[in-house]
Amino acid sequence: MTVRRTLFGRPLRGAAFDVAVAALVVLVSLAAAVNQPGGWAATAVGVGMAVALLFRRTHPSAVTVAVAVLALIQVIARWGPLIYDVAVLIALYSVVKYGRRLRDGVLAGAVAAVGVLLAAAQTPNVIQWWVTALWYALVTGAVWLVALNVRTRRLYVLSLEERATTLEREREAESRAAVAEERTRIARELHDVVAHSMAVMIVQADGARFMLDRDPAQARTAVKVVADTGRQALEEMRRLVGVLRDAGPAGADGADGLAVAADPEHRRLALAELPDLLARFDDAGLHVRSTVTGAPPALPPGLELTVYRVVQEALTNALKHAGVGAGVEVVLSYTAEAVVVRVVDDGRGRPLVSPAPSGGHGLLGMRERVTVYDGSLTAGPRLAGGWQVEVRLPLPSEPATEVIAA
Incomplete structure (x- = not known):
């Protein structure tokens, strides 16, 4: 965490520098008294003049006016140019650099030009006055141009900072x-899973009621x-409520809104359709190889859907970024505790000619889905080239029961 120290509401470093400048003007004034x-x-x-310079950053135009008035008093008193008149150049530099409008700097430059002529006329020397005026003009003009250059760079840096801040806000x-859109999509799909489970329960309950006297064993x-x-539907319902609670107003469409998802993207998907998905991406230009290790257990429908969507999104990203012709390996590993999905591409494809199949929202969407089931997501580049996505989803403590129709 960076701590910015301030003095009277100003950055300490800048305030200390202004105090040092003012002190230097005071010292030269006292030394020549x-x-x-x-x-x-x-x-x-x-x-x-030195006291006025203390406020040269916050009130540059007012400071320039004050220094100009004091310099005018010096001219009227016919004291001639003195060593502390360096304060005039400092005020001129400040109004050009820090002034809100460049017009103030231009007016200050015009006043300084008049002051150059007056100072040259009052300078005691043996050479012609216009030579002295030319010297004063060169010094004053150089200070004005340096201040203009610094002002331009300062405004450019400020514009870059403002643009970066705006872009950061837009990205957020x-x-x-x-996130809200992906959570709404997840909620729709989980709603379909829960609705399916409810339908199964109703069918089985009706079957048990009719078979209770005829076949008690089948009824049990x-x-x-x-x-x-x-139990499984209750667990999915808890996850559904959790997604809607996290989504807030942006993601909560209501139960009626979730139930009307009738397009193909919202139909119930299962791992049985995974080979068709891999074939579609293979037709799109990827060289997909799939491997399954371990005995696939009976997964809850919501978890099956999450695995399917993770593979879909990972393959979409591979097609978008690795390109057509890239080799991709999809590995599903089943253990007693979890199912692990790993999608690795070699990054050796060529740019896309046609858009890739649409998925969700990349890594952001995958992370949201994995979080619903308390899983973990690891994604990043490989040393050998390409990209790797690995997802670990813990299995429920109780395996899902196969549905038996009455």
Whole structure:
């Protein structure tokens, strides 16, 4: 965490520098008090200029006016140019660099040009006055141009910072919108899973009621299916409520809104359709190889859907970024505790000619889906080239019961 120290509401570093500049003007004014024209009265003018310079960053135009008035007093008193007149150049630099409008800097430059002529006329020397005026003009003009260059660079840096801040806000807003949309999509799909489970429970309960007297054993089996399916549906319902609660107003469409998802993207998907998915991406230009290790257990429908969507999104990203012709390996590993999905591409494809199949929202959408089932997601580049996505989804403590129709 960076701590910015301030003095009177200003950055400490800048305030300290301004104090040092003012102190230097005061010192040269006091050092020449005995020998300079005007004596202590001229020194008082120099000290006034030094005090005004303390506010050169916050009120540059006002400081320039104050220094100009004090310099005019010096001209009227015919003290001639004095060493503390360096404050005039500092004020000119400040109004060009820090002024809200460049017009103030241009007006200050015009006033400084008049001051150059007056100072040259009052400078005691043996050479012609216009030579002295030319020297003063070169110094003053150089200070004005340096200040203009610094102002331009300063405004450019500020515009870049503002643009970066705007882009960051836009990225955050897009990320929040993507999360809300993906959570709504997950909620729709989980709603379909729960609705399917409810339908199974009703069918099995009706079957058990009719078979209770004829075949008690089959009735007990049907009742067991009802209980197991109910437990599974309750767990999916908890996840559904959790998704909607996290989504807030942006993602909560209501129960009626979730139930009307009739397009193909919202139909119930299962791992049995995974070979068709791999074939579609293979036709799109990827060289897909699939491997399954371990004995696939009976997964809850919601977990099956998550595995399917993870593979779909990973293959979509591979097609978009690795390109057509890239080799992709899809590995499903089943253990007693979890199912692990790993999708690895070699990154050796060529740019796409046609758009890739649409998925969700990339890694953001995958992370949202995996989080629903308390899983973990690891994604990143490989040392050998390409990209790897690995998802680990813990299995429920109780295996899902196979549905037996009455």
